Amino acid sequence: MLSVKAFTFSPVQENTYLLYNEKRECGIIDPGCYFPEEKEELKAAVENLGLKPVLLLNTHCHLDHVFGNKFVHDTWGLTLHIHPKEKPVLDFAPVSGQNWQLPFDNYDGPLTWLKEDSVIRIGEEELQILFTPGHSPGSVAFYHEAGGFVIGGDVLFKGSIGRTDLPGGDFKTLMNSIQTQFFTLPDETKVYSGHGPVTTVGFEKMNNPYVKLY
Numbered sequence: 001m002l003s004v005k006a007f008t009f010s011p012v013q014e015n016t017y018l019l020y021n022e023k024r025e026c027g028i029i030d031p032g033c034y035f036p037e038e039k040e041e042l043k044a045a046v047e048n049l050g051l052k053p054v055l056l057l058n059t060h061c062h063l064d065h066v067f068g069n070k071f072v073h074d075t076w077g078l079t080l081h082i083h084p085k086e087k088p089v090l091d092f093a094p095v096s097g098q099n100w101q102l103p104f105d106n107y108d109g110p111l112t113w114l115k116e117d118s119v120i121r122i123g124e125e126e127l128q129i130l131f132t133p134g135h136s137p138g139s140v141a142f143y144h145e146a147g148g149f150v151i152g153g154d155v156l157f158k159g160s161i162g163r164t165d166l167p168g169g170d171f172k173t174l175m176n177s178i179q180t181q182f183f184t185l186p187d188e189t190k191v192y193s194g195h196g197p198v199t200t201v202g203f204e205k206m207n208n209p210y211v212k213l214y
Contacts, residue, residue: 001021001125001144001146001147002019002020002021002122002125002127002144002146002147003019003020003021003147004017004018004019004147004149004192005017005018005020005045005049006018006192006198007032007033007038007041007042007045009031009032009033009034009035009038009042009067009068010032010033010034010035010038010064010067010102011034011102012032012064012102012195013195014030014032014064014065014067014194014195015030015032015192015193015194015195015196016028016029016030016031016032016033016042016068017029017030017151017192018042018045018046018049018051019122019127019144019151020049020051020122021122021123021124021125023123024049024050024051024052025051025052025054025122025123026046026049026051026052026053026054026055026122027053027054027055027056027057027122027127028042028053028055028056028057028072028078029057029058029059029142029151030057030058030059030065030066030151030153030194031056031065031066031067031068031069031071031072032064032065032066032067032068033067033068033071034067034068034102034104038068039068039071042068042071042072043075046076053072053076053078054078054122054123055078055081055120055122056069056072056073056076056078056079056080056081057080057081057082057114057120057142058080058081058082058086058090059139059140059141059142059151059152059153059154059194060082060083060086060089060135060136060138060139060140060153060154061082061086061087061089061090061093061136061138062089062093062096062136062154062166063093063094063096063097063100063102063104064194065153065154065194066090066093066106066107067102067104069106069107070104070105070106070107070108070109073107073109079109079110079111079112080107080109080110080111080112081111081112081113081114081120082111082112082113082114082138083113083114083116083131083138083139083140084113084138085133085137085138085168086136086137086138086139087111087138088137088168089136089137089138089167089168090106090107091106092167093106094106114129114140115129116129116130116131116140117129117130117131120142125144125146126144126145126146127142127143127144127151128142128143128144128145129141129142130142130143130150130181130182131177131181132152132153132155132177132178132181132182133168133170133173133174133177134155134162134164134169134170134171134172134173134174134175134176134177134178135153135154135155135162135163135164135166135169135174136153136154136166136168136169137168139153139154139155139162139177140153141153141155141181141182143185143189148186148188148189148190149189149190149191149192150182150185150189150190150191150192151192152182152191152192152193152194153193153194154193154194154195155174155177155178155181155182155193156178156182156191156193156199156204156208157193157194157195157196157199158191158193158196158197158198158199158203158204159199159204159207159208159209160196160208160210161174161175161178161208161210161211162174162194175211178211182201182204183201183204183205183211185201186201187200187201187202187205188200188201188202189201189202191204
């Protein structure tokens, strides 16, 4: 089973996740560390927990989720894994950074494509790749059935949903992703979102006002 350690980074308050197994192998998901002290915090946590980073994943490639990709690559030599439809979003991220007055050095290394409905592993632990577009054209979520949780990106939040007014966003597509990919998981499944606190599938089914209105 995988353990989860979360960080909240950058002025955008993005959630970065470390997933690690009993052998201390770890995956880094959506490294949003922007400031030098945030990068040091992530590095110190990896070292203090005795972890060996083996996987770098993005749920999607909006700027706040990719700030730290290059740092992770340069520090641990990891290749970035994204869905193919996120490549244009990744390429546009530095422009977004300038527009938001948050310039950064983008990852420009090799890419490994994530395929929906497939499995990626940290050691022997499996993460199912769920295709969850709507907030971004190639958004994916990572479901760890054994641990009862999903790393969901900016699809579903506690009491809210991802915005759909950015390039490639679409409200109906997002709601379909929530209904078919998230709400088909067990109610007790924890949802670790890209922003805000952890929630559960069952809580959002019953209480999320956007879902109730749809």
